[in-house]
Amino acid sequence: MALVEMAPVTLRKAELHASVGDPVLDTMNFLNEITHRYPQAVSFAPGRPYDGFFDVEEIFRHIRRYLDHLVEGGATPGEIRDALFQYGPTAGQIRELVADSLRKDENIDVRPEAVVVTVGCQEAMFLALRALFAGPQDALLVSSPCYVGITGAARLLGIEPTAVAEGQGGFRCADLEVALAAEKARGRRPRAFYVVPDHSNPSGSTMPLDERHALLDLAARADFLILEDSPYRLVSPGRQLPTLKSLDTDRRVVHLGSYSKTLFPGARVGFAVADQLVVDEDGRQGLLADELTKIKSMVTVNTSPLSQAAVAGMLLAADGRTSELNTETSAYYGEAMRAILKRLDECFPEPGRSALGVRWNEPAGGFFLTVDVPFPADNAALVRSAEEHGVIWTPMSYFYPQGGGEHSLRLSVSYLTQADIAEGTARLARFIASEAARTR
Template identity: 50%
Template sequence: MTFLNEVSHRYPKAISFAAGRPYEGFFAIEDVHRYIERYCAYLKEERGFSDAEVRRALFQYGRTKGIIHELIARNLELDEAIRVDPESVVVTVGCQEAMVTVLRALRTDERDVLMMVSPSYVGITGAARLVDMRVATVVSGDRGVDFESLDAVIRETRENGLRPRALYVVPDYSNPTGQTLSEEDRRRLLHRSRAEGFLILEDNPYGLFHGVLERQRTIKALDRDRRVVYLGSFAKTGLPGARVGYVVADQIVTGGVEGTQLLADQLAKIKSMVTVNTSPIAQAVVAGRLLENDCSLVEANRRETALYQDNMRCVQAALERHFADIPGVSWNRPDGGLFIVVDLPFAARDDELEHCAQDHDVIWTPMAHFGSDKRSQRQIRLSVSQLSNAEIDLGVERLRSFVDERSGSTE
C-alpha cells in the first residue's frame, strides 16, 4: 500500500486503478454531525439515557467490546440473516484489529497454523506475522478454494506435528481476485471445518456490492455449529475514516480460571491491552448511518452498489474493446465487488508498474503482492471504485498501449 501510494503521489496525472477505497463523491462533512446527532437521539429516546449519560457514552472510554454491538447484531440479522447475541460482537479499530486480535487468541503455541486462500489480502499475512503465527497457503483455483489443495495442506500440516487452527477466506468478491464461492463450496468448507476441527475466519467487506446475480448467503448464515468467526468492517459500507470494524465470535470457550465463556470475551481481554476500546465518537458516526437506514446497509449503500456495478460493467466492456485481439491477455468477470484481475503475457513487477505510470499514465496493482505462485507474477489487479466511465475507458486504452510496448519482449 505504501508503494502504491508513493507511485500515485509521483504521477498525480496518471489514471489509477490501484486504490481499493470506496467512492468519495458521496461523502459529506455534514453527514458526520447528523449521524452523531441521530445516535444521541437513539440513546435518549430508545435507550432512556439522560443527557449526562449520553455525554459519557460519547466522550469517555466506553466498554472494550463496543457501544453499538446491539445495532451491529440488528444489521446482521436484517441484511445477512445472521442471528447472534450482541454480546458475541466485539467492535474493533477497523477489521485489521479484528484480524490481529482473533489470531492472537487462536495462537496458543508455535504449532498453530493459519491457513489462507492465496492470492489473499496482504493484511491477514501481516496480522499473522505480528502474532508470530505460521501461515500455510491454499490454492484458490478457479472456484475460489481448491479443496484438494486444502486437504493436502491439512494433511501436511499434521504430518509435520502442527495444528491447522483456522482458514481465512473472503467468499464474496474477494480482494484481490474478485472471486465468489458457490453455496455448494461454502457448505463444503463448513463440512471440512467440522470434520477436521478448524475454524473458518470469514471476511466480508464486499458482499453487499453484488451485480445482477442473487447474493450468496454468507458462510456464517449457513453455520449451525459455530464454526465461523465473522469479520466485518464499515470501511467500504460506511466510511473508512471512522476506522470501525467488528468480529462476531460466538464460539464457547472452556477451561482456565474463567470457566466457560464466549470467544468474544477473550478477544475483549486482548483488545483491552492493545487499544483499550474503539473510539465511541467513531462508533456513533457508524451507528447514526445505520439508524438512518433502519439498520440496513443494503439500503444505505444503494447508490454505491449501483455505481460499482456500472463501473464493473464499464471496465469489462473496455477490456473487451481494447484487448479482445491480444494473445496472452485475459481477465475474469466478477458479477460484483471492486476488483478484476487481468492476465498478461509478461511479468508485471513493481518496476513495470513504475514504467507504466511514468510513460503511459496509468496505474494498477501487481498481483505478485498478493500471491507467490507463478501465475500471480503475470497478473494485475484493477479496482473499479474510484473512476468515472470516461476515465475507465481512457485508462484501459493506455493499458493497451503499455501492453503493446511490452508484449514484444515476453518472459
C-alpha cells in the same frame, strides 16, 4: 565543565522484529510512492470507496440521530456526554445495533455479547489471530492469492501462513483438504482457515454455494475454525450468496466485518462475531468474544466513541439495513465493473487477445478483477506503466504469501469515474502492447 557531545542512537534493523523487513510492507509503500510520484496517472490501484457518495454534513446528522436514540432509551445527560467523550466499553457501545443489522442484512443471528466492535476489520483480524494461535504448532491456512492485511497481521504475531492456491475458478475445498493433510503430516495443528468468499480482494472470485457447504462440513470433520472476511457483499449488485456465518450451525465461523466499504472508511469501525464457547480449567464457560475483548483492552483500549456514534446513526437511519443504504453505491460499482469489462473487450478483441496472451476474469461484484499478461508484472513494469503510459495498477505477486502471480495484475474500479475507466483502460492496453513487444 565541558559538555560531552553524544552521538545519536543508531538501531540495527537486524535487531528489530523480523516483520519490519517483510516484503509485503515494502511493496505497499512502493505502490503508495508511485501513486504520489505520478499524480496525473489513472490509478487502478486503490481499493477505496468512491468519494462522490460522501457528504460532510451528513456526519453531524448521524451523530445527532444516535444521541436522540440514547435520549429515547432513557439515557441521562451525563450518560450521553460519556457516550461521546469517555473511553466507553472495550467491546463497543453499539453492539446491539451491529447485531440487529447483521440479523436483518445477513441472517446472522447472534447475541450482542458475541460482537466485539473493533478499529476496522484489521484489528478484528489481529485479535482473532492473537487469541487462537497459541504456539508454533498452530497453523493458519489462507486462500491464495490473499488480502495482505491477514498475512501482515499474522507475521507481526510470528505466524507464517500456509497458502492454499485458488484455481482458475477460485477456491476449491478439495485443495484445502490436501493442505490440511500436509500440515498434519508435519506435526502441526490446522487452527484456522482465512477466506474472503465474496468478490474477494485481490482476485474478485466468489465461492459457490456448494463449496461453502463443503467448507463448513470439512471444518467440522477436520476440527478447525473459519475466519470469514467479506466486506464487498453489500456494495455489490444483485442477490448475494449466504455468508458462511449464516450457514454455520456448529459455531465454526468467526465472522470479521467492517463498515469501511458499506458506510465510510474514515470511521474505522469494524467488528468480530465470535460466538464460540470457551471453557476454562474450572469448567466456567464464556465466549471467544470475551477473550478478544481482553486482548483489545491492551491494544486499542476501545474503538472511538465518535466513530461508533456516526456509524450507529447511519444504522438507525436505515433501521439496520445497510443493504438499503447501499442501493445506489452497489449500482455504481456494478456499472463500473461492467464498464471496464466492456472496455477490455474493445481494447483486446479476439483473436488478437489470445495470440497476445492476455485474459481476465469477470467478477459479478466487488471492486477488483485480475488480468493475466505475457510479461512479468513487477515493480519495474509498474514504473514504466506509470511513467510512460500514465496508468497505475497493482502487481498480483504482492498477494501471494508463498510466491505466484508474477504475470498478473490487479485492477480496482471502485474509486474511478466512467470516464477514468475508459481512459485508463486505453492507456493500460497501450502499456500491455508495448511491454509485450518489449519482452518478445
